[in-house]
Amino acid sequence: MRGLDIQATNLLSGVFAFSAWVYQEDTSTTHRVVFSQGDADQFISIVNNKLSLTIDSYSVEHPDDIPLNTWSHITVVHAGNLENETRLYVNAVEYSIVDAVSHLQDGANYLGQEGSYDASLRFFVGSIDDLIVYEHPIGATQIATMYNSGIPNYSSINATETILEEEWKLQFIPYDGEIFGTPTDSEALEVICDPNEVCE
Numbered sequence: 338m339r340g341l342d343i344q345a346t347n348l349l350s351g352v353f354a355f356s357a358w359v360y361q362e363d364t365s366t367t368h369r370v371v372f373s374q375g376d377a378d379q380f381i382s383i384v385n386n387k388l389s390l391t392i393d394s395y396s397v398e399h400p401d402d403i404p405l406n407t408w409s410h411i412t413v414v415h416a417g418n419l420e421n422e423t424r425l426y427v428n429a430v431e432y433s434i435v436d437a438v439s440h441l442q443d444g445a446n447y448l449g450q451e452g453s454y455d456a457s458l459r460f461f462v463g464s465i466d467d468l469i470v471y472e473h474p475i476g477a478t479q480i481a482t483m484y485n486s487g488i489p490n491y492s493s494i495n496a497t498e499t500i501l502e503e504e505w506k507l508q509f510i511p512y513d514g515e516i517f518g519t520p521t522d523s524e525a526l527e528v529i530c531d532p533n534e535v536c537e
Contacts, residue, residue: 375444
């Protein structure tokens with residue numbers, strides 16, 4: 338794939354969760370950037386086949402390999418000041434570290450490349466699918482639900498991730514391979530109690 342300016346900013350600022358399926362086809366360089374923010378060393382990447390979050394001089398890597406020519410599910414949860422923790426998941430297997438830096442600096446977001454300049458040596462080579470950025474942390478149970486033993490499941494919200502009467506919305510930006518469309522918000526989805534269940 339070629340790198341893309343996705344015409345969004347600050348998606349990784351503060352507390353966030355990033356999730357995607359990746360299919361890497363080349364590891365000839367140390368960094369293959371999946372998603373970045375700003376123009377300087379702030380990105381989620383695959384480094385020597387390991388999922389990594391880099392923020393300036395700080396970097397954390399998941400110990401499990403991401404293989405070539407295979408779809409893998411990756412998730413990065415950066416809790417920042419809220420929990421002082423970063424959690425990385427490869428196929429729902431968790432690796433966490435505390436005392437993480439508080440947050441990324443604000444900036445534009447890019448898919449498959451590092452920043453807006455010519456950083457061709459760090460382009461992601463392969464495919465990225467089902468990319469989601471949350472503005473709040475998500476837990477291991479929800480990530481396992483999404484991974485679903487290798488069969489993607491995005492139709493279920495785990496009960497630990499929400500509360501009664503909470504509203505969820507989805508914003509999506511159409512892209513036809515050349516031009517981005519207008520960002521569109523879905524209608525609100527309200528979490529209610531099943532009439533056949535007892536809810537507290």
